[in-house]
Amino acid sequence: MNRVLVIIPAFNEAESIGGVLHALQTHVPDYDIVVINDGSSDTTADVVRAFHSVELVTLPFNMGIGSAMQTGYRYAEQEGYDIAVQCDADGQQNENCKDSSTVTVHDNSPVVFPVWLDHPLGAAPLRVVVCCHTASCL
Numbered sequence: 001m002n003r004v005l006v007i008i009p010a011f012n013e014a015e016s017i018g019g020v021l022h023a024l025q026t027h028v029p030d031y032d033i034v035v036i037n038d039g040s041s042d043t044t045a046d047v048v049r050a051f052h053s054v055e056l057v058t059l060p061f062n063m064g065i066g067s068a069m070q071t072g073y074r075y076a077e078q079e080g081y082d083i084a085v086q087c088d089a090d091g092q093q094n095e096n097c098k099d100s101s102t103v104t105v106h107d108n109s110p111v112v113f114p115v116w117l118d119h120p121l122g123a124a125p126l127r128v129v130v131c132c133h134t135a136s137c138l
Helices: 017-027 044-049 065-078
Strands: 004-010 032-037 055-058 083-086 112-117 124-130
Touching: 004 017, 004 065, 017 032, 017 044, 032 044, 032 065, 044 055, 055 065, 065 083
Parallel strands: 004 032, 004 083, 032 055, 083 124
Antiparallel strands: 112 124
């Protein structure tokens, strides 16, 4: 069975992230979750800490979604995950998202693509699913 990590980049999402985390734990309890707190100045980290099974990585200041996701991908690679799923912290659907029926974590999903990370033994593939809405992606 594949080890799946849900990566949630978050910047000042204290009001919404609790609902997203609750929905993920309800709908996909076998998936691990890491929130990349991108230098939030609100209580985002405190809300995440209330979910004891959710990992929290806090960046020292706001570095942007690209750096937050790269941090999440590196975390996934270092921890030995097979699949990384990106979800929005606010639970809002991205209008550029593929139809939710095509978003799965199966090998032949059209939205799964390899990400090559630096690895001591060479490049290691990590399958990534870009997720745009918690309930429709997983």
